[in-house]
Structure formats: C-alpha cells, structure tokens
C-alpha cells in the first residue's frame with residue numbers, strides 16, 4: 001500500500017467544494033512529502049485549477065475520467081492510498097468509486113449526507129472492505145463531523161469526570177452563517193425525487209437507527225422526521241428550539257458511531273439535534289416562523305412545478321457556491337447538552353470558523369483525508385465502513401482544531 005503512486009487523490013476538484021478542497025489539500029500537503037493528484041472529467045478545467053494551487057510537494061497529477069467509467073475508476077483507486085471525493089449527489093455518481101476503493105483496499109472519505117445511499121454501500125461492500133482493509137468513511141463535512149465528534153467529545157468528558165456516559169445528549173445549532181453550494185441543492189433535489197419514487201428512501205429516512213448494523217436497529221429514539229412542525233422548549237438552555245433540517249441525518253451517524261464502537265454511550269443512549277432560537281414569546285415566534293417557512297419550502301420542493309421554478313431561478317447550480325466573502329466571514333456554533341444518569345448536566349460548545357457548507361466542510365474533508373493517509377498506524381480500526389468518530393475520533397479532532405478553524409470546549 002505504501003508503494004502506491006499517490007498518497008491522496010481528490011476526486012471532483014472542479015466542483016464548488018472540490019476547488020476549495022484542492023486548495024486546502026495542496027497547501028497542507030506542501031512540506032509533508034505527500035503525493036497529491038486531483039481528478040475530474042474536464043481536463044482543461046483541472047489544468048486551470050492546478051495552475052492556481054499553492055505549492056504542494058512535487059507536481060500535482062491530473063486524473064481525467066468519468067465517475068461511471070468503471071475501468072478508469074478502478075485504476076484510479078489502485079493508484080491511490082486515499083481517495084477523497086466531492087463528486088455528488090453520491091447516490092448518482094459515487095457507487096462505482098466506493099466499490100473500487102473497497103476492492104483495492106484504498107481508504108476513502110467523502111461528503112455524502114445521503115443515508116439511503118450509505119445504507120446501500122454498507123450492505124453491498126462492508127464484508128469485502130473488512131477483507132481488503134479499506135477504511136470507508138462517509139460524511140466527512142459539516143454533515144456530520146461536528147455532531148459526531150462533538151458527541152464523542154462530550155461523552156469522553158462525561159466518562160473522565162463521572163465514570164459514566166451521558167444517557168441523553170441534545171445538540172442545538174445556536175448560530176449558522178454562510179451559504180450552500182450547487183451540489184448540496186442537487187443532493188436535496190435528488191432526495192425529493194427519491195422520496196416520490198423509492199419506497200426504501202422513506203424507510204431509511206424515517207428509521208433513526210437505519211445506519212446501525214442489521215441486528216442492532218432498535219433503541220429508545222423515535223422516528224426521524226425531516227421537518228416536523230415542532231417547536232419545543234429546551235429547559236436546560238431556557239430557549240425555544242426548531243427542527244434542524246440536517247438533524248435526522250447527523251443523528252443517524254451519531255447512533256451508528258455508538259453501535260459500531262460497541263455502545264460506549266450506552267444502549268439506552270438518546271440523541272436529538274435541533275436549532276435553538278431564544279426564550280420568551282420572541283424566541284417562540286422566531287422558531288415558529290422559520291419552521292413554517294421550512295415546511296413551505298419542502299412543500300414547494302415536493303410539487304414539480306414549483307420545484308422546477310426554484311431549481312431554475314433560486315437554487316445554486318453545479319459549480320456555484322457562496323462568494324469568497326461569505327465563505328470567509330461565515331461561522332457556526334453548536335451547543336451540546338448532556339444529562340448524566342444522576343441528572344448532572346454537562347455542556348460543550350463547538351465553534352467553526354468559515355461558512356459551514358463550503359469553507360469549513362472542505363477544511364474538514366482535507367483533514368479527514370490527511371488523517372487516513374498519515375495516521376494509518378494510529379487509527380484504531382481496520383477495514384470496514386466507519387463513521388468519523390469511530391474511525392478517526394480524537395486524531396481527527398486534534399487535526400480540525402489545529403488546522404480547520406474549529407474548537408471544542410466544555411462550559
């Protein structure tokens with residue numbers, strides 16, 4: 001494996017997130033002796049991107065081909081130690097690459113937030129990944145690293161201080177400033193289409209334990225509902241909460257982490273992720289207004305005519321994303337509240353600098369790829385389908401706090 005031609009291949013370097021990830025990776029690979037390649041389907045655009053990259057160590061190779069060209073994808077996987085992919089929607093463009101990485105024992109990370117596709121990939125390839133040694137880690141962006149590593153951080157603190165994990169954790173998104181990219185819009189549109197056409201989609205979406213191993217898909221949490229009209233009072237933080245549209249996805253990843261790590265958070269662990277407004281009637285109204293707006297947006301996306309209008313005139317297209325100013329001035333904060341079996345409350349705060357959808361996401365993907373490439377012998381798990389917390393845990397947390405503008409603290 002060490003003899004492979006490239007340490008890291010970034011697949012999808014011409015997209016909105018891919019261009020930023022290429023930049024971060026080239027900068028971080030400089031001086032570390034890592035051989036980097038960037039890939040995509042358009043040679044001219046890849047060449048233009050390479051021109052603008054900061055100095056990595058040595059020349060950056062270009063790999064040009066199509067995601068559905070199994071022979072090309074298979075060969076690319078055999079040439080790399082790690083592939084990081086931004087080519088999404090992954091349910092449309094990602095399956096051949098995962099299969100190829102599994103087959104050739106190549107470590108892999110991506111930005112998917114598509115649980116039904118993750119479930120399909122796990123079912124199809126997990127046994128083989130265990131045999132070949134490929135570590136496959138989905139969801140290495142804003143979905144779902146802050147939630148997954150945040151819960152692990154709070155549970156580590158609970159165990160160290162009190163000898164017991166928190167029996168429930170609520171993650172509240174308290175602040176979020178930034179934009180989203182064309183690929184995120186495309187993934188959302190694809191999810192809306194699948195919701196109408198694929199009965200399996202809703203089954204996986206609604207099942208809170210859908211990403212857990214087959215015989216472990218039960219637990220105390222109720223169904224994940226994508227956008228219920230539900231405004232609730234958080235008695236610990238004394239403020240109103242509203243649904244957070246990525247909450248169901250991130251929660252599934254957190255629950256999978258717990259299950260595949262052997263239940264360090266306990267079998268009766270409960271998890272919920274929503275967004276926080278403030279107290280009083282003003283906080284309630286803000287939560288209610290944005291919940292209703294979210295619901296209306298979902299209805300508009302479900303109706304083909306309005307969906308077409310939104311797609312043409314409102315949502316960003318492939319390759320588009322927030323401006324440099326928005327990316328750099330963006331930020332987010334999550335507050336995690338954990339309750340110990342004796343009722344003691346523990347709180348953690350995660351702050352991310354840069355807009356969550358592109359800048360922070362691509363910094364996290366970069367560190368995940370570097371972690372898979374550089375911490376090979378320190379990663380505690382072998383081949384298989386892992387989550388960020390179960391595969392990289394504190395190794396990745398250290399990296400993103402040092403290099404990705406993130407902080408984790410108890411308060």
Ligand SMILES: NC(=O)c1ccc[n+]([C@@H]2O[C@H](COP(=O)([O-])OP(=O)(O)OC[C@H]3O[C@@H](n4cnc5c(N)ncnc54)[C@H](OP(=O)(O)O)[C@@H]3O)[C@@H](O)[C@H]2O)c1
Nearest residue numbers: 014015016017067087088141142143181183184187318319
């Ligand atoms: N987890 C998170 O927090 C998070 C955050 C942001 C984005 N995402 C996800 O990341 C993915 C990428 O988002 P994005 O905004 O960067 O998307 P994008 O701008 O549309 O870029 C997609 C990339 O895929 C390439 N591509 C598409 N079809 C291909 C094919 N058949 N063969 C080879 N390459 C192909 C595109 O190449 P061309 O340039 O040649 O078209 C482009 O490089 C999406 O799935 C999105 O949902 C996740």
